Amino acid sequence: MSGSLALEARNVRVQAGEREILHGVDLKIPSGRWTSIVGPNGAGKSTLLKAVSGLLRHVGAQARIELMGRPLHGISGRERARRMAWLGQNEVAMEELLVHDVVMLGRLPHKAWLAPPSARDFEAVEQALRMTQAWQWRARPLSQLSGGERQRVLLARALCVQAQLLLMDEPLANLDPPHQTDWMHIVRDLVAAGNTVVSVLHEVSIALQADDMVIMADGRVLHHGACSDRGTHAALERVFEHRIRVLHVDGVWVALPHWRSRAAMDERHN
Template sequence: MSLIALSGRQIRASVQGSTLLHGIDLQLPAGRWTSIVGPNGAGKSTLLKCLAGLLRQARVEGQIELLGQPLASLGAKERARQLAWLGQNEAASEELPAYDIVMLGRLPHRSWMAPPSAADHAAVQAALHTTQAWQWRARPLAQLSGGERQRVLLARALAVQAPVTLMDEPLANLDPPHQTDWLHTARALVAAGQTVVSVLHEISIALQADDLLIMAAGRVLHHGDCRDAATHQALEQVFDQRILVRQIDGVWMALPRM
C-alpha cells in the first residue's frame, strides 16, 4: 500500500455562517503530483490552505494528517520542515534582496539566531538556479517584475527541501516558457520522491500531473489519474462541456469546445 502524504476526513470550512467546504474526504499519495482544478469559487484554494493548516479566518472542522501524523499535533517548526508552501500574493519583505528572501526557506532547519550553514547556502543557490532567478539574487524584491518575484518565491519554497510542497496558483505572472520550466520543476520534485499538490487554472498544465482532484461548490467531484477517461469526462462536465480533453502528440490537452 502506497504511503499517503496528506489525508483529510470530513473537512469542513465556513466563514460567518457561509459554508466553503462540505465534509471533504481525501487521500493524496506520496511521491506523486496532484493538481486541484475546478471553476471559480469551487473551494480549491480554501482546501489547499486547510491542508497546510493556514486557513486562519474560517472555522475549520475535520481531521487532517501529514505523512501519517495529525497536522494539529505538529509544532510550527516541524510542520515547516515537512511541508513547503507557495501561496497567492505572498507577503514578503520588499526591501530584502532575493537571496535573503530564499534563505527564509531554510529557517525551519536552523536553530534560533544561528547563522546559515554551508548546507543552507547550497540549498538556496540550487533553488535560485532551478527557478532561473540567480542573476538577480542581490536585487530587492521591490525591484522585480511580477514574474521575477514569483520565481524568487518559488525558490524560497524549493529551498525548504520539504517532502511535501503545496502551491496555490504557482503560474501567476509567469510567461509560457517559465510555465514550462515550472512544469519540469514539479516533475523533477516527484522524480526525486517528493509530493507536489498544486491549485492550477491552466488545465492543460494540470493534466500533466499524475492525478487530478476536481472540485465544484466546495466538494470533490472526482479524484483520479490524469490519463483516465473517467477523469477527462469529469473535467469536461465540471466546466459545463465548454472544454474538450484531447491527446495531441502524446500530450493530454484541454481545448475550447467550438
C-alpha cells in the same frame, strides 16, 4: 513508501460567516506523485489547500488531517514547516529585501533561533535560485523585479525548504509559457526524487500533465483520479459545462476551449 499517503483529510468543513465554503471534504494525496486541483472559480480549491496545510484556524471540529500518517495538530509548527513547504497566491514579501535574503527565509525551519546561516543553507539557496533561473538576481531587491521574476524567486524560497511535500496555490501566476514549462520540469524532478507536489491550477492543460487530478465544484470534491483516465476527462468536461474538450495532442492530454454559439448555450440552460 509505495502506496503511502503524504496527506489525508477527512470531513473538512470551512465556514465564512454564515456561508459554508467546504462541505465535509475528504481527500487522500499519495506520496511521490504530483496531484493537481482544478475547478471553476469559487469551487473552494484554495480554501481546501489552506485547510489541509493547517493555515486556516477555523476548520470544523470533526475534521481529521494527517501529514505522512501523523495527526497534523500533533506536529509542532517547526517540524511541520520542515516537512511541508507552501507557495501561496499574491504572497507579500518585504520589497527591499534582496532576492538572496528572501530565498534564505525558506531555511528558517532548519535553523536554531538567531543562528547564522550554515554552509548547507547557502548551498540550498543557490540550488533553489539556479533551479528557478533566478540566481543572476540574487543581489537585487525584490522591488526591482517584474511579476514573473518575483514569482520565480518565491518558488525558489519554497524549494529552499527542501520539504517532502510542496503545496502550491496558483504557482504559474505571471509566468510566461517557457517558464511555465520550466516549472513543470522542476515539479517532475521533485517527484522523481520521491517528493510530493500538490498544485491548484487554472491552467487546465498543465494540470492534466500531473499524475492525479482532484476536480472540485461548490465546495466539494466531484472526482479524484489519474490524469490519463477517461473518467477524469469526462468529469473535467462536465464541471466546466462542456465548454472545454480534453484531447490527445502530440502525445499529451490537453484541454481546449469548446466554442459554442450564444444561442446554443442559452438553449442548453433553458
